[in-house]
Amino acid sequence: MGQTTRQLGQALAENCLVLSKLRRWKDLTKEEVHKVYELIQRVEDLQMMHQETKALLTEKSKEALELSAKNAELHAEVEKLKEELARRGEKLVQKDELLEKTKEDLTNDAANSYMVGFDDAVTQATCIYPDLDFSQLGLSKIVVDG
Secondary structure (H helix, E strand, O other), X not given: OHHHHHXXXXXXXXXXXXXXXXXXXXXXXXXXXXXXXXXXXXXXXXHHHHHHHHHHHHHHHHHHHHHHHHHHHHHHHHHHHHHHXXXXXXXXXXXXXXXXXXHHHHHHHHHHHHHHHHHHHHHHHHXXXXXXXXXXXXXXXXXXXX
C-alpha cells in the first residue's frame, strides 16, 4: 500500500506540474496534451489500485480479527478442557483410593469371617466331643501327610 501511495503522489505531482504549465501557456503541443492524458490515466489507474488495495486490506483485517476471535475462543475452550481433564483426573484418583480401601476392607472382612468360622467350628466340635482337646488346632496350621 505504501508503494501505491507513493506512485499516486508522484502522478499527482506530475499532474500538478502539467496543470501549472497549462495555466502559463494556453497553447500546448500535441506532445504535451498527450502527456496530460497519460498522466490523468495514470492517476486514475493508481486511484483504482489504491481503492482495491484499501478494500483488500480492510477485508484481510476483518478476516484477521475474526480469526483472532476464533483463536481466543479455541484457547478458552482448551483451558476449559484442561480444567475438566484435571477434575476428572482427581476424581479418578479418588475412585482408585476408594477402590483400594474397599478391597482392603473386603480382605479384612473375609479374614474376620474365616476366623469367626474357625472359632465357631472349634466351639461346635467341643460341644459334640467334650472329651477331646482342641487346643492344638490353629487357624494358620496346615496338615502335612495327614
